[in-house]
Amino acid sequence: xxxxxxxxxxxGLWWLLCSIVGALFLCLNFVQGxxxxxxxxxxxxxxxxxxxxxxxxxxxxxxxTLVTFGGALFxxxxxxxxxxxxxxxxxxxxxxxxxxxxxxxxxxxxxPRNLLGGRTYELFMLINGTLGVLLxxxxxxxxxxxxxxxxxxxxxxxxxxxLRGIEAVFEPFNLGLGLFMVFHARTLGAMYLLNNLDPGSxxxxxxxxxxxxxxxxxxxxxxxxxxxxxxxxxxxxxxxxEGAIVLAPxxxxxxxxxxxxxxxxxxxxxxxxxxxxxxxxxxxxxRGIWFGGFGTFLIGLTLLLLPAYHNTAFYPSRTDPASGLxxxxxxxxxxxxxxxxxxALFIPLxxxxxxxxxxxxxxxRVGVDDVRNEEAY
Amino acid sequence: MIENLDxxxxxxxxxxxxxxxMYHWIFVPLTLGLxxxxxxxxxxxxxxxNEEWKRLxxxxxxxxxxxxxxxVATGIILExxxxxxWSNYSWxxxxxxxxxxxxxxLFAFFLESTFFAVMFFGWDRVSRRFHLVSTWMVxxxxxxxxxxxxxxxxxxxxxxxxxxxxxxxxxxxxxxRDIVFSPVAVAKFTHTASSSMVLSAFFVISVSSWYxxxxxxxxxxxxxxxxxxxxxxxxxxxxIFTGDQSAYAVAQKQPMKLAACEGLLxxxxxxxxxxxxxxxxxHDIRDDKQxxxxxxxxxxxxxxxxxxxxxxxxPGVRDMVYGNPEQNLLGAKQKMVKGRTALAAxxxxxxxxxxxxxxxxxxxxxxxxxxxxxxxxxxxEKPEDAVPPIALSFYSFHFMVILGTLFPVVSVLFLxxxxxxxxxxxxxxxxxxxxxxIPGMIAHWLGWIVAEVGRQPWAIQDLLPVNVAATRLSSxxxxxxxxxxxxxxxxxxIAEVGIMLKQISIGPEEG
Numbered sequence: 106x107x108x109x110x111x112x113x114x115x116x117g118l119w120w121l122l123c124s125i126v127g128a129l130f131l132c133l134n135f136v137q138g139x140x141x142x143x144x145x146x147x148x149x150x151x152x153x154x155x156x157x158x159x160x161x162x163x164x165x166x167x168x169x170t171l172v173t174f175g176g177a178l179f180x181x182x183x184x185x186x187x188x189x190x191x192x193x194x195x196x197x198x199x200x201x202x203x204x205x206x207x208x209x210x211x212x213x214x215x216x217p218r219n220l221l222g223g224r225t226y227e228l229f230m231l232i233n234g235t236l237g238v239l240l241x242x243x244x245x246x247x248x249x250x251x252x253x254x255x256x257x258x259x260x261x262x263x264x265x266x267x268l269r270g271i272e273a274v275f276e277p278f279n280l281g282l283g284l285f286m287v288f289h290a291r292t293l294g295a296m297y298l299l300n301n302l303d304p305g306s307x308x309x310x311x312x313x314x315x316x317x318x319x320x321x322x323x324x325x326x327x328x329x330x331x332x333x334x335x336x337x338x339x340x341x342x343x344x345x346x347e348g349a350i351v352l353a354p355x356x357x358x359x360x361x362x363x364x365x366x367x368x369x370x371x372x373x374x375x376x377x378x379x380x381x382x383x384x385x386x387x388x389x390x391x392r393g394i395w396f397g398g399f400g401t402f403l404i405g406l407t408l409l410l411l412p413a414y415h416n417t418a419f420y421p422s423r424t425d426p427a428s429g430l431x432x433x434x435x436x437x438x439x440x441x442x443x444x445x446x447x448x449a450l451f452i453p454l455x456x457x458x459x460x461x462x463x464x465x466x467x468x469x470r471v472g473v474d475d476v477r478n479e480e481a482y
Numbered sequence: 483m484i485e486n487l488d489x490x491x492x493x494x495x496x497x498x499x500x501x502x503x504m505y506h507w508i509f510v511p512l513t514l515g516l517x518x519x520x521x522x523x524x525x526x527x528x529x530x531x532n533e534e535w536k537r538l539x540x541x542x543x544x545x546x547x548x549x550x551x552x553x554v555a556t557g558i559i560l561e562x563x564x565x566x567x568w569s570n571y572s573w574x575x576x577x578x579x580x581x582x583x584x585x586x587x588l589f590a591f592f593l594e595s596t597f598f599a600v601m602f603f604g605w606d607r608v609s610r611r612f613h614l615v616s617t618w619m620v621x622x623x624x625x626x627x628x629x630x631x632x633x634x635x636x637x638x639x640x641x642x643x644x645x646x647x648x649x650x651x652x653x654x655x656x657x658x659r660d661i662v663f664s665p666v667a668v669a670k671f672t673h674t675a676s677s678s679m680v681l682s683a684f685f686v687i688s689v690s691s692w693y694x695x696x697x698x699x700x701x702x703x704x705x706x707x708x709x710x711x712x713x714x715x716x717x718x719x720x721x722i723f724t725g726d727q728s729a730y731a732v733a734q735k736q737p738m739k740l741a742a743c744e745g746l747l748x749x750x751x752x753x754x755x756x757x758x759x760x761x762x763x764x765h766d767i768r769d770d771k772q773x774x775x776x777x778x779x780x781x782x783x784x785x786x787x788x789x790x791x792x793x794x795x796x797p798g799v800r801d802m803v804y805g806n807p808e809q810n811l812l813g814a815k816q817k818m819v820k821g822r823t824a825l826a827a828x829x830x831x832x833x834x835x836x837x838x839x840x841x842x843x844x845x846x847x848x849x850x851x852x853x854x855x856x857x858x859x860x861x862x863e864k865p866e867d868a869v870p871p872i873a874l875s876f877y878s879f880h881f882m883v884i885l886g887t888l889f890p891v892v893s894v895l896f897l898x899x900x901x902x903x904x905x906x907x908x909x910x911x912x913x914x915x916x917x918x919x920i921p922g923m924i925a926h927w928l929g930w931i932v933a934e935v936g937r938q939p940w941a942i943q944d945l946l947p948v949n950v951a952a953t954r955l956s957s958x959x960x961x962x963x964x965x966x967x968x969x970x971x972x973x974x975x976i977a978e979v980g981i982m983l984k985q986i987s988i989g990p991e992e993g
Contacts, residue, residue, distance in 0.1 A: 162603060165554070165595035172558055173587030179565070180584035183576020190562060191569025191953035198963055201562050202970070208555035209974055212548055218984040220977035258832065259651050260573050261954060269959065437577045438647070438654040448585055455592050462596050462616075465608050479991060480544060480602060 107446045113433065115442035119181035120413045120432045122449055126174045128405030132398045133167040134286065136160050138294025138321075140207070140234035141287070143227055146295070146313050153227070154215065154476035155310075159301045160294075161211045161482040162466060166459070168208065180445055184260055184435035185420055189244075192254045192262045193270025196240060203237035206230075211482045234294075235287055242286035244270075246279030248412040249339065249357065251421035256428040265424050278339070281331045288325035289378075292318055293401060296385045296394035303472030304391070318393065319386035322378075337361075341412070342421035342429050350418050350426040360415045367407050374403030491957035492949045495567040498964040500934070502559050504927060505971045509553035509978075511926055514628055514675060515682025516546050517621040519713060524617045528610060538702045540605075541990035542686070545982060547602055552978050556971065567960060571941050571951035578644050578655045579634055582662075586630035594623030628678075629671055636667035639933070640735040641942050646854045648831045648847055653945065669731045670933075673724035676717045677926060680889055683714035684922040687896060689986050691915030694905050699989050707915075708900045714893035721886055726787065732936075733788030733796070736943060739936035741799045742870045743879035744784060745774040749797040749806060754779030755787060758880070761873040767799050773872055799872070803865045814859060814868035817944075821860025824853035858945040867947075870938040874931065882928035885921050892918065 110118070139160045147153040179186045190197050206229035213219045214226035252273065253265035266272040273279045295317040304311050341356025353359070361368045377400030385393030413419035418429030436442065475481060520542050527535035561583060565572050572579075600608055600616035608616070637643075643660030644653045655661065687710045690703035733740045740746075744756055747767060759777035767773070782792040789796070797811055805813030831846035862868060896915065899908050937943060941951035 162599045165598055166592075168554065168558070169587065169591040169595040172561060172591055173584070175561060175565075176580065176584035176587035179561075179572065179576055180580030183580050184573050186565045186576060186580070187569040187571075187573035190565025191567075191572070191955075194566050194953070194955060194959060197562060197566055198966075201559055202966070204558055205555040205970060205974075208558070209551045209977070212551035213977055213981060216548070216981040216984070217988075218980040220973070220980050261570055263954060269955075437580065438650075441577045441581055441655045444655065444658045445581060445584065448581075448588065451588065455588060459592065459596050462600055465612065466600060466604070469607050475603075480540075480547075 108443055110443070110446070112439040112442075115439060115446060116432045116436045117414065118446065119177075119436065119442055120419070121410070122452075123174065123177045123181060124406055124409035124413075126170060126177055127409050128402045130167065130170040130174055131286070131405035132293075132402040133163065133170055134238060134290040134401075135293035135297040135394065135398065136164050136167045137207075137234040137238045138287075138290030138292065139298055140230035140294070141291055142294050142298070142317060143234075144231050146317050147310075148313075151473060151476060152310055154481065155302055155471060155473070156298060157211065157214060157227075157230075157482045158476050159298055159471040162301075162471070163297075164207065164211055168204065171204065181437055181442060182430075182432070182435045183437060185430050187260070188254065188256065188262045188430060188435075189252075189420060192264040193244070193247075193252065193273070194264070195268065196244060196270025196273060199271070200237060200240045200244070203233040203240070207233035207237070215482055234290065238287045238290050239283040240274075242283030243273045243276075243279040245286075245408065246276065246282040247273050248409075248419055248421075249336065249341065250276050250278050251342065251423040251429070253424045254422050254428060255425045256422075278332065278335050281328045281335070285325050285328035285332055288321045288328065289401065291321040292325060292378075292382060293394065293397055295321060296381060296397050299385055300391045300394045301467070301471055303470040305472075315386050318382055322382045322386070336411075342418035342426055344416040344418060344431050344433075348431075348434070350421070350429045350431075352426065356417060357411055360411050360417060363415045364410075367411060370403045371407040374400045374405075374407065376400070377403065487949055487952050487954060488957055489949060491955055491960055492952045494957050494960040494964055495952045495955075496948060498567060498960060498967065499560075499563055501964065501968060501971070502556055502563060503930065503934075505975065506553065506556035506560055507926060507930060508923065508975070509549050509556065510628075511674075511678035511681045511923075512549050512685055513546065513553050513624055514678035515680070515713075515717075516542065516549070516685065517624045518679065519682055519686060519709065520546055521617045521621045522709070524614055528614045534701055534705075537990045538705060541702065542706075543602065544985055545689075547598075548978060548981050548985065550598070552974055555974065559967065567953055567955070568941070568951050569953040571946065574652045574946060574951070575641075575644075575942060576652075578637060578641075578653060578661065581655065581658070582630040582634040582637075586627050586634075590623050590627035590630060592623075593619055594627060597623065625675060628675060632671045632674055633662055633664075633667045635933075636664055636670045637661055638940075638942050639670075639937055640664055640666040640731070641945055642666075646850070646857065646945075648828055648850055649835075651828065651832070653942070666731045666735055669724060669728040673721065673728045673929075676720040676724055677886075677929065679717035680714055680721055681919070681922040681926060683710040683717065683893070684918040686710035687714070687915045688917065688919045691912040691918075692986070693989070695909060695912050695916065702990055704900065704903070704905070707896060707905075711893050711897040711900055715890060715897055718886070718889040718893055721889070725883070725886060729787050730790070736937060737788075737797050738799065738802050738868065739870065739875070739932075740788060741797060741802065742872045742875040742936055743932060745872060745876045746784070746796065746798040747771070747773050747800055749795055749801040749809065749811075751785070751795045752782040752793050753784040753788075753796040754781050755783035756880070759876075761876050765872065767803060767866060767869055767872075770800070773799075774876070799869055803868060814862065814865040817856040817859040817868075818862050818865060820853040820856040821858060821862070823860075824850050824857040825860040827853065828857075856944065858940060858942070858947055858950075861947050861950050862939070867939055870936050875936045878928040878931040878935070882925050882932060885925040885928070889922070889925075 143156050147156055210226040210229040214223045255263050295314045299314040337358045340352045340354050342350050343353035343356055344350050377396045381393040381396030384390040413432050418431050420430035422428040523539040527539050597616040597619035601620050604613045642664040643657035645656050647654045686706050690706040693699045693703035745761055756777045756779050759774040761774050765773040785794045785796050786792045795809055801811050803814050805816055827846045827849035831843050834842035834846055939947045941948045
C-alpha cells in the first residue's frame with residue numbers, strides 16, 4: 106500500500122512526520138526551561154540538585170528528539186539540510202555548541218574533580234536553556250520570514266550575509282518567536298518540576314514553582330501576541346504554477362483558512378496551555394504540565410505545518426525567491442521516502458515504550474533521597 | 483559542473499571532521515563494549531541476588547555514564563557537520579546517506595536514551611526484572627546505533643544500491659537492501675563492534691589491575707578481570723577474523739586503499755604481505771621505484787588476503803593511476819577522461835532539457851550513463867590525485883595489525899593468571915594491565931585512519947571527491963570552528979578523565 110502512494114503524498118506525509126518530531130521537541134523543551142529556572146527558583150544547593158536530578162531523567166529524551174529531527178530532515182529533505190546547515194553556518198554552530206554544553210553538564214556537575222566546578226556546569230545549562238532555545242526559535246522564524254541565499258543550478262548554496270545565519274536574530278519576528286519559546290519553555294519547566302518533584306521534599310518550593318509558572322507565562326504572552334498578529338498579516342512565499350515562487354499577501358492567514366484543522370489545533374493548543382498554566386499557578390493541581398505539554402505540541406505542530414502546505418515555500422529565499430525550498434523541490438526521491446515510510450511504521454512502537462518507561466519512572470517522584478545517593482547528578 | 487572549492491577550506495573542514503571523529507571515538511567504543519559487560523554483570527546480579535555483583539555492576543555503570551555523556555556531545559556534532567561543512571555532499575547523497583542516520587535516531591537513540599535513565603536511576607523505581615531488561619536495551623540501542631552509522635560509513639566506501647539522477651544532479655537510492663547488507667557494511671560493523679569489546683575489556687582490566695596493585699576491592703577486581711579476559715580473548719580472536727574480512731572487502735572494493743596500506747607500487751602476482759617495513763621519505767609514485775624498504779614480507783599472503791588465491795594478481799598504485807592493459811585495468815588517467823565526459827554530458831543534458839531539445843538531452847543522457855561510474859574522476863586535476871597519503875596509510879595499517887595480533891596474547895596471559903589466582907606473583911603483568919587501554923585506543927584510531935585517510939581523495943568512493951563535497955565557506959570560518967571545538971573538546975576530555983580517575987579512586991560503594 107505504501108509503495109503505491111503518490112510522490113506528492115509521500116512528500117506531504119514526511120513533512121508531517123518531521124513536524125511531529127519537531128513539535129515533540131518543542132514540547133520537551135521543558136527540560137531547557139527547567140535548566141534556566143535553576144538560576145532563579147531554587148534557594149539552596151539541595152533544591153538545585155532536586156531540579157537537576159528531575160530534569161536529568163528526561164534531558165536525553167529531548168536531546169535524542171532533536172537529533173532525530175535533524176536525521177529525519179536529512180533523510181526526507183536533504184536540500185533543506187544542505188542549504189540551512191551549510192548556509193546559516195554560524196547559527197547552527199552556536200546552537201550545537203549550546204547542546205554540547207548541555208550533554209556533559211548533567212553528568213559532570215556533581216562529580217568530584219570535574220575541572221570547572223559545579224556552578225560552571227549550571228551556567229552551561231542556563232546557556233542551553235536560554236540561548237539554545239532562543240536560537241532554535243529564531244531558525245523556526247526563518248521558515249516564515251526567509252533567509253538571504255541563492256542556489257545555483259546544481260543546488261549549491263551561496264549565503265549572502267557574512268553573519269552566516271546570525272542575521273536572523275535581527276528580524277523582529279524571529280526574535281519574538283525565539284523569546285516566546287524561551288519564556289514558554291520556562292513555563293513548561295516550572296510545570297514539569299511541580300509535577301515531578303516530591304511535594305513534601307522542600308518547604309515552599311512548590312509555591313515558588315507555581316509563581317514561576319504564572320510569571321513566565323505572562324512574560325511570554327506579549328511575544329506570543331506579536332508573533333500571532335504578524336503571522337496573520339505577513340506576506341509569504343507562494344508557489345505558483347510551473348513552480349514559480351512569488352510573495353503573496355497574508356499568505357499564512359490564507360493557509361490557516363485553507364486548512365481548518367490548523368486554526369483548530371492552534372486554538373486548542375493555546376487553550377490547553379492556558380488551562381495547564383491556570384491549574385499549575387492557581388490551584389493545588391500538579392497535572393498542569395500534561396495540558397501545557399500537549400498544548401505546546403499542538404501549537405508547535407501548527408507552526409511547523411503552516412509554512413509548508415498549501416503551495417508555500419517552507420524555507421524561503423529573500424534574495425532570490427526562485428531559490429526557495431518547498432517540500433517538493435527539497436525532498437528525497439520517491440524510493441527513499443517509500444523506504445522511510447515503511448520504517449516509520451515502527452514509530453507507534455517507539456512511542457509506546459517511551460510512554461511505558463515514562464509512566465514506570467514517574468511512579469516515584471524525585472525527592473531528597475534521590476539527590477543524596479552516589480549516582481545523583 | 484560544480485566547481486572545486488578553496489583547498490585550504492576543504493583541508494580545515496577535513497581537519498575539523500577528523501578532530502570530532504577522533505574525540506568521539508575515544509568514548510564510543512568504550513560505550514559499545516562496556517554496555518554488554520555491564521548487562522552481563524547485571525544479569526548475574528539479578529540471578530544470584532549477590533550484593534558483590536550488584537556493587538560491581540553499579541560501579542561499572544557509573545564509569546559508563548561519565549563516558550557516555552561526552553560520546554553523546556561529540557556525536558551530535560558529527561551528524562550536523564555533514565550539513566554545516568559538507569553541504570554539497572548532503573544534497574548530492576542525502577537521499578541515501580540520510581536514511582541510515584534517521585533510522586539510527588528512531589531505532590537506536592530512542593532505545594538508548596529512554597532506557598538509559600531506567601538503567602541508571604531505576605534501582606528502586608522499577609521492578610528488578612524491568613531494570614535488567616533496561617540494561618540490555620541500552621546495550622542493544624548502543625550497538626544498533628553503531629550498525630546504522632557504520633552502514634552509512636560503509637556506503638561512502640562502497641556506494642552500492644544507488645544511481646545517478648541527471649534531472650536532480652544527485653545520487654539516489656535504488657536498493658535499500660544493497661546498502662544495508664553490502665559486504666563492506668557487514669565487515670565494518672563486525673570489525674568495529676568486536677574491537678570495541680576488546681577495548682572495553684582492556685578498560686576493565688586496566689582499572690581492575692590498578693585495584694589489585696593497590697590491594698583494594700580485590701574480589702570485585704578479580705571477578706572483573708576474569709570476565710574481561712574471557713570477553714577480550716573471544717572478541718580479539720573475532721577481531722582477527724573480521725579484520726581479514728575487512729581487508730578482503732577493501733581489496734575488492736577499494737584496491738587503491740589496500741595498495742597504499744601495503745606500499746605496493748607495482749602490481750604483483752603472488753604478492754607478499756609486508757609484515758614490517760619503512761616508507762621511503764622521498765617516495766614518488768611517478769618514479770618507478772619501490773616505495774618501502776627494509777621489508778620483512780610473508781610470501782604470497784597479500785594475494786590470498788585480497789583474492790583468496792595465493793597466486794592471484796594484486797594491483798599496485800601505479801596500475802591504478804596509469805592503467806595496466808595486461809591486467810585489463812583502467813588507470814585514473816583514463817577514468818578522468820570518462821569522468822570529464824560524464825560531467826560535460828550532464829551539463830549538456832540539463833541545458834538541452836531547459837531549451838526543450840529532447841533528442842539532444844537523450845543523447846547526452848546516454849553518454850552520461852556510459853561514463854557515470856567515473857564521474858568523480860572528472861573533478862581530479864591529475865591522475866596522481868587519486869592516490870591517498872601512502873606513508874600515513876601504510877604505518878597506520880601495519881601498527882594496527884601488529885597491535886591487534888598482540889591483543890589475544892595479552893588476554894590469554896590475564897586469563898591464565900586469573901584462572902590460577904596468582905596475581906600477587908605477577909605484579910609486572912598487572913602494571914602492564916593498567917596501561918592496556920592506551921594501545922587499545924591507539925589501535926582503534928589507527929583503524930579509522932586506515933578507513934578514512936586510505937580512501938582519499940574521495941568523500942564517496944569514485945563518485946565524489948572531498949573538494950566538491952564541502953560547503954562553500956570561507957576558510958576563516960571553518961578554521962575558527964576547528965579551534966573552538968578543539969578547545970571545547972580538550973576541556974571536556976580533561977574534565978572527563980579527571981572525573982573518571984576520581985571515581986576509580988573512590989571505587990565501588992562499600993557493602
